[in-house]
Amino acid sequence: MRPVRxxxxxxxxxxxxxxxxxxxxxxxxxxxxxxxxxxVMPLPSIAATDAPPLRLDQADxxxxxxxxxxxxxxxxxxxxxxxxxxxxxxxxSGYGWYxxxxxxxxxxxxxxxxxVPLLKSVGxxxxxxINVGQTGIFxxxxxxxxxxxxxxxxxxxxxLFANVPRFFSIRPELLHAGANTVHLRLQVTPGASGxxxxxxxxxxxxxRSEYERRVFVSVTGxxxxxxxxxxxxxxxxxxxxxxxxxxxxxxxxxxxxAFALFVAGRFVITEPPIPFPxxxxxxxxxxxxxxxxxxxxxxxxxxxxxxxxxxxxxxYLAVSPFIDYASFVxxxxxxxxxxxxxxxxxxxxxxxxxxxxxxxxxxxxxxxLAIAGSVKLIIxxxxxxxxxxxxxxxxxxxxxxxMFIVIGWILIDRFVKALNExxxxxxxxxxxVAQKHAELEQSYQRMQQMERQQAIVEERRRIMSDMHDGIGxxxxxxLSLVEHGECAATxxxxxxxxxxxxxxxTIDSLEPTENDLLPVMGNLRYRLDERLSKQGIDLDxxxxxxxxxxxxxxxxxxxxxRILQEAFTNIVKHAHATNIHVETGLDAAGExxxxxVRDNGTGFSSERTGRGLASMRHRAKLIGGHLDIQxxxxxxxxxxxxxxx
Amino acid sequence: xxxxxxxxDDPAFLTRFCRIxxxxxxxxxxxxxxxxxxxxxxxxxxxxxxxxxxxxxxxGSGIDLIRETARRHPNTDIMVITVFGxxxxxxxxxxxxATGYILKDSLPHEFVDLIKQLRTGGxxxxxxxxxxxxxxxxxxxxxxxxxPTEETPLSAREAEVLGLIAKGFSFxxxxxxxGVSQHTVISHVKKIYxxxxxxxxxxxxYEAGKMGLI
Numbered sequence: 001m002r003p004v005r006x007x008x009x010x011x012x013x014x015x016x017x018x019x020x021x022x023x024x025x026x027x028x029x030x031x032x033x034x035x036x037x038x039x040v041m042p043l044p045s046i047a048a049t050d051a052p053p054l055r056l057d058q059a060d061x062x063x064x065x066x067x068x069x070x071x072x073x074x075x076x077x078x079x080x081x082x083x084x085x086x087x088x089x090x091x092x093s094g095y096g097w098y099x100x101x102x103x104x105x106x107x108x109x110x111x112x113x114x115x116v117p118l119l120k121s122v123g124x125x126x127x128x129x130i131n132v133g134q135t136g137i138f139x140x141x142x143x144x145x146x147x148x149x150x151x152x153x154x155x156x157x158x159x160l161f162a163n164v165p166r167f168f169s170i171r172p173e174l175l176h177a178g179a180n181t182v183h184l185r186l187q188v189t190p191g192a193s194g195x196x197x198x199x200x201x202x203x204x205x206x207x208r209s210e211y212e213r214r215v216f217v218s219v220t221g222x223x224x225x226x227x228x229x230x231x232x233x234x235x236x237x238x239x240x241x242x243x244x245x246x247x248x249x250x251x252x253x254x255x256x257x258a259f260a261l262f263v264a265g266r267f268v269i270t271e272p273p274i275p276f277p278x279x280x281x282x283x284x285x286x287x288x289x290x291x292x293x294x295x296x297x298x299x300x301x302x303x304x305x306x307x308x309x310x311x312x313x314x315x316y317l318a319v320s321p322f323i324d325y326a327s328f329v330x331x332x333x334x335x336x337x338x339x340x341x342x343x344x345x346x347x348x349x350x351x352x353x354x355x356x357x358x359x360x361x362x363x364x365x366x367x368x369l370a371i372a373g374s375v376k377l378i379i380x381x382x383x384x385x386x387x388x389x390x391x392x393x394x395x396x397x398x399x400x401x402x403m404f405i406v407i408g409w410i411l412i413d414r415f416v417k418a419l420n421e422x423x424x425x426x427x428x429x430x431x432x433v434a435q436k437h438a439e440l441e442q443s444y445q446r447m448q449q450m451e452r453q454q455a456i457v458e459e460r461r462r463i464m465s466d467m468h469d470g471i472g473x474x475x476x477x478x479l480s481l482v483e484h485g486e487c488a489a490t491x492x493x494x495x496x497x498x499x500x501x502x503x504x505x506t507i508d509s510l511e512p513t514e515n516d517l518l519p520v521m522g523n524l525r526y527r528l529d530e531r532l533s534k535q536g537i538d539l540d541x542x543x544x545x546x547x548x549x550x551x552x553x554x555x556x557x558x559x560x561x562r563i564l565q566e567a568f569t570n571i572v573k574h575a576h577a578t579n580i581h582v583e584t585g586l587d588a589a590g591e592x593x594x595x596x597v598r599d600n601g602t603g604f605s606s607e608r609t610g611r612g613l614a615s616m617r618h619r620a621k622l623i624g625g626h627l628d629i630q631x632x633x634x635x636x637x638x639x640x641x642x643x644x645x
Numbered sequence: 646x647x648x649x650x651x652x653x654d655d656p657a658f659l660t661r662f663c664r665i666x667x668x669x670x671x672x673x674x675x676x677x678x679x680x681x682x683x684x685x686x687x688x689x690x691x692x693x694x695x696x697x698x699x700x701x702x703x704x705g706s707g708i709d710l711i712r713e714t715a716r717r718h719p720n721t722d723i724m725v726i727t728v729f730g731x732x733x734x735x736x737x738x739x740x741x742x743a744t745g746y747i748l749k750d751s752l753p754h755e756f757v758d759l760i761k762q763l764r765t766g767g768x769x770x771x772x773x774x775x776x777x778x779x780x781x782x783x784x785x786x787x788x789x790x791x792x793p794t795e796e797t798p799l800s801a802r803e804a805e806v807l808g809l810i811a812k813g814f815s816f817x818x819x820x821x822x823x824g825v826s827q828h829t830v831i832s833h834v835k836k837i838y839x840x841x842x843x844x845x846x847x848x849x850x851y852e853a854g855k856m857g858l859i
Contacts, residue, residue, distance in 0.1 A: 497750065500750055503729070504729055504730075507729050507731060508773070511732075511773055518811065518812045518813070519772055519773065519776050519811055519812075521812065521813050522772030522775075522776075522810070522811050522812045522813030522814075523771065523772045523773055523813070524813070525772075525813035525815075526771050526772050526813060529815065530755075541813060541814060541815070541818060543812055543813060
């Protein structure tokens with residue numbers, strides 16, 4: 001059984017490396033251009049005078065434990081770069097030497113440099129026999145043709161994750177005109193990977209700018225992307241926690257976090273925090289996770305309810321760690337080895353979803369999602385399905401950037417729209433409130449006007465009826481007296497004065513009382529005083545403050561005035577009194593205000609005043625009050641009770 | 646002798662009134678005219694001690710006559726002649742500078758008594774008028790510049806007197822209740838009338854100031 005290792009997926013491409021597929025190169029170049037443009041990488045300017053760098057892909061190789069470069073007489077064999085030990089010499093560990101030759105037209109007088117885009121695991125470089133640099137520390141182990149499945153499974157696969165390009169400066173005095181030789185020593189520890197990429201040699205500025213670009217794509221970029229993904233994911237996660245019902249945000253947050261785990265594990269972290277197969281499983285679950293979550297996000301975004309598909313996706317995610325583990329430790333055969341293809345299938349699924357949504361909705365937003373998904377699909381397909389030389393930079397970490405940009409844009413768009421909407425609603429609400437307010441005001445005014453008119457009508461009716469029964473009747477009787485010539489001028493004058501008094505009474509009843517009884521009483525007295533004093537009757541005025549009476553409408557005031565006027569008239573005409581006591585107050589129960597009129601006269605027989613009394617009682621009833629008259633030998637006591645509320 | 650001038654467009658009343666004045670030895674008729682123009686002409690030469698005027702005159706309002714007379718002849722006591730003694734007529738007259746009112750149907754002796762009372766510093770007042778005065782003369786946030794010397798136009802004692810009048814108490818009863826002479830009570834009322842006139846002028850100035858006229 002062939003051992004399956006960490007880099008087994010990549011080996012699909014690596015094994016086909018030497019079969020050149022020309023048309024794909026164009027596609028790849030295009031994608032590289034897009035990827036680089038996406039990254040917005042600052043490109044260092046290259047001096048035009050510099051000679052172009054030499055790219056070395058022809059080397060000789062020898063497996064040797066010698067600490068110095070082996071002599072040319074040793075058994076070198078030709079080797080094309082890049083060289084992946086997993087493909088070229090599977091199961092082998094130990095020390096290998098590479099020998100590369102290049103020619104210079106003349107002895108250079110400027111600093112030269114050597115760039116190794118990919119070097120695993122530990123290497124040292126010699127130029128014309130002189131050591132110019134070393135990466136890491138060589139371990140004291142002998143070379144051995146040992147199969148990996150003999151090695152302990154849980155050895156940390158050091159160097160597996162190192163995608164760090166190497167840069168070595170070469171002093172000009174080390175170089176000759178004509179032929180120069182570079183020796184490169186590589187140590188591959190058991191279970192670890194051994195890779196040597198193609199090598200670039202040239203003037204230092206040119207090589208450095210190439211090196212720096214490579215550092216950005218392979219090291220700095222992925223670091224930034226993973227940090228950004230974590231931040232973005234947490235931000236969206238917080239957003240979702242505040243808006244639980246929008247589960248699409250939750251799924252997107254999980255996508256970003258899983259993607260961050262994958263990028264960090266695959267491209268950034270060189271020293272795994274947990275032992276190898278488990279670390280590998282974790283990172284791979286990150287990969288499978290972000291794709292599953294992206295599918296769920298797409299479903300939520302579209303608003304499609306396909307519970308069966310969702311169950312399958314979750315099941316896939318639950319099963320994946322076990323199959324990944326089987327794949328890493330090399331058991332299970334074909335299925336574990338090709339399980340990773342599922343991620344590609346699912347990527348196709350969600351990109352398909354996005355295009356369907358874009359086709360249905362035809363909005364910029366949905367189109368953006370579809371295109372961003374497609375970018376990811378193309379980058380994945382390019383690096384995973386097609387032959388991909390091991391030393392070419394990988395753009396997978398950048399594959400999700402368009403998606404993040406589109407989703408960030410969607411979020412901002414929604415936020416701004418929601419804000420605008422709420423502002424608009426507020427404004428509309430205010431306007432509506434103002435409108436309602438105006439309407440209310442209008443109807444209130446209308447109502448007030450109607451009330452006023454009603455009041456005027458009622459008041460007119462009241463005055464009319466009062467004139468009819470009061471002064472009108474009096475004037476008619478006086479007129480008939482005069483016409484019959486039955487009375488003296490003084491009698492007519494007295495009758496007319498009564499008319500005037502009655503008119504004044506009516507006018508007094510129109511006086512606003514503000515529920516206060518005392519002005520009513522005060523006015524009554526003012527009107528009566530003259531007559532009483534002429535009759536030689538003393539008035540004992542003992543009014544005192546009483547609670548406000550809501551019954552004091554003009555109508556009722558007139559009733560009260562007429563009752564009291566009648567009472568006084570009776571006293572003056574019939575009682576022969578010399579003193580009248582008038583008192584106001586609150587009764588013991590506190591429910592009635594009483595007006596008491598007490599005289600010291602001889603009383604009056606009810607036959608003579610019967611009609612008057614009945615009328616007084618009737619008026620008292622109309623007010624909602626009560627009239628009580630107590631005649632006695634010592635005088636008559638009249639009590640008019642008025643309700644307080 | 647008290648000279649009395651009467652302005653009234655009803656000739657019957659004018660005749661009756663002239664008779665009443667002529668029958669009293671202490672009163673002398675200054676003039677009896679029926680319209681505003683004649684009245685103005687009459688007071689342009691000399692001034693009566695007492696002016697009685699109706700409000701509804703054929704060629705204008707008695708209010709104008711009251712206002713002019715009050716301004717040019719502050720020593721003349723002015724009374725308005727009214728049928729009902731209702732607040733609208735009486736208060737407007739007092740604001741213009743009258744210090745009393747007289748009911749048209751008063752008996753001859755009442756006329757004479759009122760004129761004499763007015764000359765000795767007493768003004769007639771009804772509970773309704775007292776109540777209105779109480780309401781109007783309460784402080785209403787008038788600018789201090791207009792009433793520089795008093796916060797409240799009414800003194801506490803004056804307000805008390807007005808309150809008792811509004812409840813129907815007679816001058817004699819009020820004098821007893823407050824422990825002062827009846828004359829003091831009566832003169833309080835005249836002072837209150839004058840205050841209303843000053844007050845309304847102040848308000849007019851205040852309103853004019855608000856409208857930007859001064």
